[in-house]
Amino acid sequence: MNKAIIPKVLRWARQKSPWLLHFNTGGCNGCDIEILSLLTPRYDVERFGILKESSPRHADILICTGPVTQQVKPRLQRIYDQMPEPKWVLAVGSCSCSGGIFSGAYNILGGIDKVLPVDMYIAGCPCRPEAIIDGIVKLLGQVK
């Protein structure tokens, strides 16, 4: 019986308390301010238990915006390494999915997935806050 209950409790806890770490990897700010709007009264994601944490060690989900510039890449890698398991990566915005409008520029790598394994892509330039919430919810639905 123990064997069945513990994973269930863990799964429940992980689904109910996703803490985000936001990192701008070279985006235009558009998606970043939409992520910040998530915290504010209109969207208030705290009702789903989502908190925006500031230390990588406390976070569960790394939420990245931007096409990954050359200079930001080592830092992105490092932040990911600092996060404790289990962790997920969310690419928010078209430019963090594929490079988007910036593809072809000399200084960008084109998408978070060039550097990190991405668990969920959210398209939109900029993404609507609803889309971001939906992305997080879908991501959590897959949590085992």
Place this chain on the structure above:
Amino acid sequence: MSRITVPIGPQHPLLKEPLSFLVSLEGEKVMDSTLRLGYVHRGIEKLAEQRTYIQNVYLIERICGICSHIHSTTYCQSVEALLKLEVPKRGLYIRMLLCELERIHSHLLWLGVLAKNIGLNTLFMYAWRDREIVLNIMEEISGGRVSHAVNIIGGVRVDLNDKHLSLLQEGLRELTIRVEEILRAIESDRSFRARTRKIGYLSLEDIKRYCVVGPVARASGLDIDIRRDAPYAAYNELSFEVPLMTEGDVWARSILRILETIQAIRLCTQIIHNLPDGPVSVSAPRKVPSGEVVSRAEAPRGEVFYYLRSDGSQKPARLKVRTPTLTTLITLPGQLKNMQLADVSAVIAGVDLCIACGDR
């Protein structure tokens, strides 16, 4: 006393964009700071040379998400100047309307960020709640909350209908009440004052030496505003005041920005009352005759400056963008000197950096 060096950024809750400060501390006191930029450098100026003039309108909007409209306005103005296009009055008015709405949204956003940085989360929430009114209106008009894609070369893409106008009137009335309330709260709140007064002081000489523009300059007593000094679009047909303060600290910048927000609301009301009839755009040719041009506009953070050179093809030969953040950035090490570590957050938030603009 031994010094320790604290890195602030590139990932730091204080900044929503990557920027790196190395602050060396003696106890809690900042002795020195160095700045490292370029984390958001995407090479947009070079990229613009590979795309056509029309594609560039949408690329230029992505220089910065907060002031996207002002960038595309300045860009379109410069292309129109090269083409010698006469944009219809109604088009210009709608452009201005969005510029001013964007100013309101940007200033409220900034106020929230400052409040968050000094630990006043409630004000952050209130400011951002009121900002949603503007976002709603902009979404109704253009279809986008943050990036609007309203400008096209030769005018604007959307027209205002009665529904928009009534929504605007209602929203602006509500905003006036809310913003005035915020102004009262800030002026009287002791803890806000304690954390922002005499912090990040810049004298008028410093402002002139570093060529600072925008609200930061106006809060130190430098009276510049492109909208009044070199009117673009149709600003010469509207009447507005340019608020001015002389204290030159973070507190003055806060009050000044809120006063500007109130002015922007007034401007919006004027625009919808004086909205001329007629078309909103004229069609523009794809090829732009060769020549060079300079275009300026007043962004929420100060003057933006575009230089455009054309060689007669469909793509620009050179596009140079200068944003207000660049000038404020270099004043930061001076402002931070001898401050407490706790004030670093207030100072950095106070000048309203937009790294995405600065790095491009």
Place this chain on the structure above:
Amino acid sequence: MDNMNLLGLLFRIFIFPGFFFLLIAALFLHWLDRKLIARFQGRIGPPWYQPLADLVKLFAKEDILPSGTNLFFAALLPLISFASVLTASFYLPIAIQSAPSFQGDFIVLMFLLSLPSLMYFLAGWVTQGVYSVIGGNRSLLQYFSYEVLFLLAMSGTAIASGSWSLADIRLAQIKESPYIFPQIVGFLFSLAGLIGKLKREPYDIPKAKSEVIAGALTEFSGKKLALWYLTIQLQTVVGLSFLIHCFFSGFWQMSTFSGFIVFLLLLVILQGMLSAISAIYARLRIDQLVYLNWYIFIPLTLLHNVYILLK
């Protein structure tokens, strides 16, 4: 010791008013805090199970520390602070249960409640991150100002009752009147001291997000972080109960059910006050805080105590 006694003791340690009751109260108050702040800010706030989910999740997360950290101390520090808060709770007659009381347990309680702040400071040094060290240093700087304030303001009750024993403080209140009325000033200053202890706004300088990320806890993750959080939550309950005991416990007789209800109500009301203060004030700067405490609050408290003595 006969069997009945042992069972009773175990019951007291683990169920009521021991660990289990404390845990529930801590989680509930934490939820209440977040919910109230959210409501003040015009938001909806988290559901009731949120603190539990957070803790369970943290306990199940990977536990990593930067290389070069002394693992033994990193594990020991949160344990010590957790244990000290738990121990404190046994001396304190939480709700109606009478705890073993002796002369001077007031001071012991003070000491136990101040241990976590010291551990917090050490935690900053152990993990060696820049932000952790600064956060730790700040907590130590702040420590002296609010601890002194808390001790002085609370000792007003001891002076008035003429004894350093918690039981006597309560008896004296039952005989006369609850100390909240004659000592309202002392109560308010004790609340300020408690806010400092709990590192809440406007005394949240050591963990100011926009300055030092998460202070001394920046590098902690997983179980240890959970333990730190739990410590702070328990500290809230114990600290508030301490306040209630010293200022309000004259309101009910020994071991009555209604007394328990009053106790819980007071707990909720005080938590509401803490939340409202958090929502209203901006964070102070360290020099402002030290100035405020040493030049205004502490002299006033001293005057207040002298006044109580003379009375």
